[in-house]
Amino acid sequence: MGGSTRTPLQVSAVAVVVMLASTLTAFASVFGLFFFILIRIKGLEHVIIHYRWVFVCLCLLPASALYDLIFYLRNGFIFYSKSAPKQHDARVEEIQQQVRNWHTGGRLRRMCTARPGWLTISFRTPLYKQSLNAIRINLMDILEVNTEKRTVYAEPLVTMGQLTATLNPLGYTLPVIPELDDLTLGGLIMGVGIETSSHIYGLFQETVVSVEMVLQDGSRVRCSKDENSELFMAVPWSHGSLGFLVAAEIRIIPARRYVKLEYFPAYSAAEFTDLFAEKSLERDKNHFVEGILYTKDSGVVMTGSMTDSAESGKENSIGHYWKPWFYKHVESFLKKRITGIEYIPLRHYYHRHTKSIFWMLHNIIPFGNHPAFRYLLGWMVPPKVSFLKLTQGETIRRLYEERQMIQDMLVPLAHLRKSIDYFDKEIDLYPLWFCPFWLPSRPGFLHPASMEGDGEMYVDIGAYGEPLSPNFKFRASTRKLETFVRENNGFQMLYADSYMTAEEFRGMFDHTLYDKMRRDLDCVKAFPDIYEKTNRNARY
Numbered sequence: 001m002g003g004s005t006r007t008p009l010q011v012s013a014v015a016v017v018v019m020l021a022s023t024l025t026a027f028a029s030v031f032g033l034f035f036f037i038l039i040r041i042k043g044l045e046h047v048i049i050h051y052r053w054v055f056v057c058l059c060l061l062p063a064s065a066l067y068d069l070i071f072y073l074r075n076g077f078i079f080y081s082k083s084a085p086k087q088h089d090a091r092v093e094e095i096q097q098q099v100r101n102w103h104t105g106g107r108l109r110r111m112c113t114a115r116p117g118w119l120t121i122s123f124r125t126p127l128y129k130q131s132l133n134a135i136r137i138n139l140m141d142i143l144e145v146n147t148e149k150r151t152v153y154a155e156p157l158v159t160m161g162q163l164t165a166t167l168n169p170l171g172y173t174l175p176v177i178p179e180l181d182d183l184t185l186g187g188l189i190m191g192v193g194i195e196t197s198s199h200i201y202g203l204f205q206e207t208v209v210s211v212e213m214v215l216q217d218g219s220r221v222r223c224s225k226d227e228n229s230e231l232f233m234a235v236p237w238s239h240g241s242l243g244f245l246v247a248a249e250i251r252i253i254p255a256r257r258y259v260k261l262e263y264f265p266a267y268s269a270a271e272f273t274d275l276f277a278e279k280s281l282e283r284d285k286n287h288f289v290e291g292i293l294y295t296k297d298s299g300v301v302m303t304g305s306m307t308d309s310a311e312s313g314k315e316n317s318i319g320h321y322w323k324p325w326f327y328k329h330v331e332s333f334l335k336k337r338i339t340g341i342e343y344i345p346l347r348h349y350y351h352r353h354t355k356s357i358f359w360m361l362h363n364i365i366p367f368g369n370h371p372a373f374r375y376l377l378g379w380m381v382p383p384k385v386s387f388l389k390l391t392q393g394e395t396i397r398r399l400y401e402e403r404q405m406i407q408d409m410l411v412p413l414a415h416l417r418k419s420i421d422y423f424d425k426e427i428d429l430y431p432l433w434f435c436p437f438w439l440p441s442r443p444g445f446l447h448p449a450s451m452e453g454d455g456e457m458y459v460d461i462g463a464y465g466e467p468l469s470p471n472f473k474f475r476a477s478t479r480k481l482e483t484f485v486r487e488n489n490g491f492q493m494l495y496a497d498s499y500m501t502a503e504e505f506r507g508m509f510d511h512t513l514y515d516k517m518r519r520d521l522d523c524v525k526a527f528p529d530i531y532e533k534t535n536r537n538a539r540y
């Protein structure tokens with residue numbers, strides 16, 4: 001094995017690290033168990049809410065860091081030893097076999113994936129997972145990076161973090177990389193994915209070249225724009241209600257070392273809207289466009305382009321653990337009232353909101369952006385969303401339910417100004433996140449109201465946090481917001497809570513192609529439909 005021998009010093013160092021790691025793990029497990037029991041005791045609300053950070057820092061952070069390390073090593077080994085492609089067919093065959101068994105077993109309960117609800121990047125745990133027939137999908141590897149065809153071929157449980165870590169060193173990247181490291185390929189194709197390059201490339205689904213599915217009859221099919229094209233167009237947003245995704249081929253583009261990011265502060269909603277619209281429509285100039293509003297009248301619009309060199313003194317590696325949270329850094333340009341240019345390493349740019357989970361980590365670790373915390377424990381941040389979800393307990397769940405809003409609403413760019421006013425009046429929640437995207441006029445679950453022309457520029461408005469409007473009532477206000485969005489030809493992202501009735505839901509999304517595919521592929525008795533999987537009653 002390369003003939004390397006360890007010196008006594010190296011052996012001792014490894015022993016010390018192993019001992020420290022085991023002590024830490026043992027301590028974290030005992031403390032974790034203690035807290036896990038604590039969160040189930042009623043009457044301890046104050047401790048649970050205000051001291052959740054103790055549990056998070058002592059247990060979840062080390063557990064998350066350990067989990068990431070193990071998976072990083074595992075994935076690297078599998079990718080470079082090229083063992084995954086050899087096993088792919090056998091793993092897909094296992095899925096097909098489970099579906100065939102479902103038939104021979106009398107098709108008693110409909111099917112969904114066996115991925116536990118707490119693992120998903122969504123606020124809620126799906127209730128249907130308990131009662132449906134769970135199909136195990138053990139597919140978590142990158143199968144091939146084809147630089148000639150400019151595609152990456154990967155399995156559905158591959159995460160965004162895994163993809164950027166593999167592709168960027170090879171000089172490539174995905175055209176659209178949704179921010180959070182743990183988002184999966186399957187979730188983004190079957191649900192939706194967006195990033196600040198979506199004004200050029202569209203939603204994540206637009207970058208998919210082909211998908212491989214296992215259908216309800218156990219057959220395995222490949223779909224692309226030339227092969228099974230109707231199914232291909234119906235797959236995005238289908239939430240596993242047309243079949244199981246077993247692999248996808250995604251476009252890749254050359255990566256550069258840096259993103260040259262320009263910050264433009266704006267001091268009124270009108271100035272912000274004009275600037276954001278102008279930058280979003282300059283598709284050939286700006287590779288990335290993003291906006292954050294900090295109050296109704298102050299925000300920052302950011303534009304980025306990829307480059308291989310940086311002006312000296314302007315490089316900023318924002319992803320290092322000791323660096324301030326990105327949204328706080330952006331806000332500093334507003335306070336200083338200056339425009340700015342920085343060169344950010346590509347991967348640091350992609351995962352700029354990962355460390356602070358946008359601005360949601362502040363509630364959990366209120367001092368998380370303090371320099372002392374960043375230098376001491378910042379390297380383990382963020383805690384994994386799934387671990388937070390698994391351990392949150394009923395009190396925290398209720399607190400979020402009653403006091404927080406987490407929604408992404410997609411509205412035509414032409415209605416941006418009106419939407420900002422509406423959000424301000426009815427919700428009053430800041431920061432608000434803005435990300436433009438191009439929506440092509442094509443049959444499918446969502447498309448612009450008018451199918452004339454190539455498509456329309458939309459904007460995703462992300463509201464994550466505590467609404468301050470005195471009128472805010474979580475159910476009534478979300479329903480009003482959904483009506484506003486529907487009336488303005490907009491759409492709701494379905495990972496968030498949706499209170500729409502089935503009729504309202506059908507009014508928001510075009511079901512023509514979807515219904516046809518459900519009938520043609522005999523899905524009705526095999527999978528719940530999208531509404532059944534995503535409406536608020538289906539989630540806890």
Ligand SMILES: Cc1cc2nc3c(=O)[nH]c(=O)nc-3n(C[C@H](O)[C@H](O)[C@H](O)COP(=O)(O)OP(=O)(O)OC[C@H]3O[C@@H](n4cnc5c(N)ncnc54)[C@H](O)[C@@H]3O)c2cc1C
Nearest residue numbers: 045049050051052053363364365366396399400403404466
């Ligand atoms: C939705 C939400 C989630 C939070 N999650 C965490 C967390 O995961 N970990 C953590 O350490 N801290 C959490 N916190 C607490 C948060 O860190 C503190 O509220 C914040 O640091 C301010 O503390 P305070 O004592 O000044 O605020 P306070 O004035 O005590 O509270 C701030 C806000 O929270 C509301 N609030 C407080 N307690 C409750 C409750 N039991 N039910 C409903 N609303 C309540 C208050 O009405 C007020 O609007 C959360 C707070 C909120 C509002």
Ligand SMILES: NC(=O)C1=CN([C@@H]2O[C@H](COP(=O)(O)OP(=O)(O)OC[C@H]3O[C@@H](n4cnc5c(N)ncnc54)[C@H](OP(=O)(O)O)[C@@H]3O)[C@@H](O)[C@H]2O)C=CC1
Nearest residue numbers: 112113120121178184186187190191193194239240244245
């Ligand atoms: N920047 C962004 O764009 C962000 C997007 N999100 C949202 O997060 C979600 C992704 O989260 P993630 O945890 O990765 O995914 P999830 O596990 O939440 O999956 C989302 C949906 O896709 C279905 N699905 C996933 N894999 C398969 C598969 N192999 N075959 C069939 N159906 C499948 C699931 O079906 P089932 O219920 O049967 O498992 C589920 O309905 C997306 O919906 C996205 O909207 C969240 C944050 C940021």
Ligand SMILES: CC(C)=CCC[C@@H](C)[C@H]1CC[C@@]2(C)C3=C(CC[C@]12C)[C@@]1(C)CC[C@H](O)C(C)(C)[C@@H]1CC3
Nearest residue numbers: 121122123194357358360385388389392406408464
């Ligand atoms: C389109 C885009 C950019 C969407 C970003 C959405 C994120 C901000 C959302 C997705 C999942 C999400 C709702 C989540 C949470 C925060 C906001 C998240 C990360 C947290 C971590 C808040 C704390 C909660 O106790 C809990 C752990 C349940 C959730 C989990 C999901």
